[in-house]
Amino acid sequence: MEDQITRLTSRLVVPFIQVYGIYIILHGHLSPGGGFSGGAIFGASLVLMALAFNLSAGVKQISHQSASLMESGGALGYALVGLIALLWGGNYLANRAASFPLGRAGELFSGGAIPVITVFVGMKVASTMVTLFYNLIEGEAKVGDPEKPGA
Amino acid sequence: MPNQVLMIVILAAVLLLAAARFFPRLQLRTVLTLALLAVIGYFLLITVAEMPLFGKAVNPAHNEISLRYLEQGVAETGVINTVSGIITDYRAFDTLGEATVLFVAIAAVIATLKSH
Amino acid sequence: MTEALNVMLLLFLIVCAVCVARIRDMLSAVILFASFGLIMAIIWQQLSAPDVAMVEAAIGTGVTTLLLVAAISKTRRTE
Numbered sequence: 001m002e003d004q005i006t007r008l009t010s011r012l013v014v015p016f017i018q019v020y021g022i023y024i025i026l027h028g029h030l031s032p033g034g035g036f037s038g039g040a041i042f043g044a045s046l047v048l049m050a051l052a053f054n055l056s057a058g059v060k061q062i063s064h065q066s067a068s069l070m071e072s073g074g075a076l077g078y079a080l081v082g083l084i085a086l087l088w089g090g091n092y093l094a095n096r097a098a099s100f101p102l103g104r105a106g107e108l109f110s111g112g113a114i115p116v117i118t119v120f121v122g123m124k125v126a127s128t129m130v131t132l133f134y135n136l137i138e139g140e141a142k143v144g145d146p147e148k149p150g151a
Numbered sequence: 152m153p154n155q156v157l158m159i160v161i162l163a164a165v166l167l168l169a170a171a172r173f174f175p176r177l178q179l180r181t182v183l184t185l186a187l188l189a190v191i192g193y194f195l196l197i198t199v200a201e202m203p204l205f206g207k208a209v210n211p212a213h214n215e216i217s218l219r220y221l222e223q224g225v226a227e228t229g230v231i232n233t234v235s236g237i238i239t240d241y242r243a244f245d246t247l248g249e250a251t252v253l254f255v256a257i258a259a260v261i262a263t264l265k266s267h
Numbered sequence: 268m269t270e271a272l273n274v275m276l277l278l279f280l281i282v283c284a285v286c287v288a289r290i291r292d293m294l295s296a297v298i299l300f301a302s303f304g305l306i307m308a309i310i311w312q313q314l315s316a317p318d319v320a321m322v323e324a325a326i327g328t329g330v331t332t333l334l335l336v337a338a339i340s341k342t343r344r345t346e
Binding site: 032071075079106124 | 250
């Protein structure tokens with residue numbers, strides 16, 4: 001897509017969308033939102049970059065390698081938080097029973113394991129969106145590319 | 152209740168007769184299908200009318216579990232967003248399953264679409 | 268006033284759903300589905316569930332539309 005208006009608009013808007021997504025992830029335990037919605041918003045901003053410019057601009061933002069690292073790291077970190085709770089003497093994925101420091105309710109650093117889990121889920125969902133979109137678009141680009149037949 | 156059924160039947164019969172009068176090319180099969188659909192829809196609507204009303208305090212959803220979450224959720228999880236407290240503390244294992252579903256889905260997509 | 272708004276939203280939702288099922292053009296169906304998701308998000312907000320509204324607006328309207336359009340671009344546009 002070679003549209004000046006789309007490019008300029010998305011270049012202006014994308015930072016705000018990303019800050020909003022990170023805000024929703026980090027404030028998931030204080031305000032409506034959480035890992036799933038914030039991660040979806042963040043991933044949508046990366047997809048918007050790839051749509052407004054081209055695929056390589058999107059890949060420059062987040063490469064396949066780091067996307068799959070985020071993907072696996074999110075799931076692994078979530079499971080590890082549960083294992084830490086086991087180690088500290090609670091059930092799997094326990095929070096207060098495993099003596100995570102709860103803090104004062106309503107502050108940014110409060111809730112023990114909950115913000116950590118939210119951040120991991122956000123990472124995972126964002127990279128899921130990006131990976132899905134890249135894989136769908138890439139297959140088409142390679143099929144329609146006359147330079148590399150049958151790639 | 153029998154009065155209503157009688158009324159429905161009479162109304163349906165009148166409608167069918169009117170349809171047969173104004174649309175002479177209407178086939179009997181279509182008419183019978185519509186009548187059957189109307190009967191099924193009527194019973195479905197009866198079922199809907201039996202369901203608990205939206206937002207009433209006596210609904211079965213408002214039991215001791217939601218009371219416990221609302222009263223002691225902040226003290227037990229340390230977060231003021233009760234929804235977040237439920238899905239990542241009380242029901243954290245379910246959310247782990249949800250993340251696993253995402254993981255398996257993306258693995259299937261990569262295995263299917265990766266073009267090499 | 269709120270009652271009227273809710274009824275109108277629900278009516279719009281039903282119309283959108285029926286149109287998505289009836290329309291032959293896939294791209295139009297996807298756009299209609301996006302508007303369905305947007306109306307659904309507003310309805311979740313009316314039911315005082317902002318978490319679900321946010322997820323619906325981000326995933327149901329944004330990402331689903333993108334992925335479906337990408338899928339259409341790899342297949343045929345009409346049924």
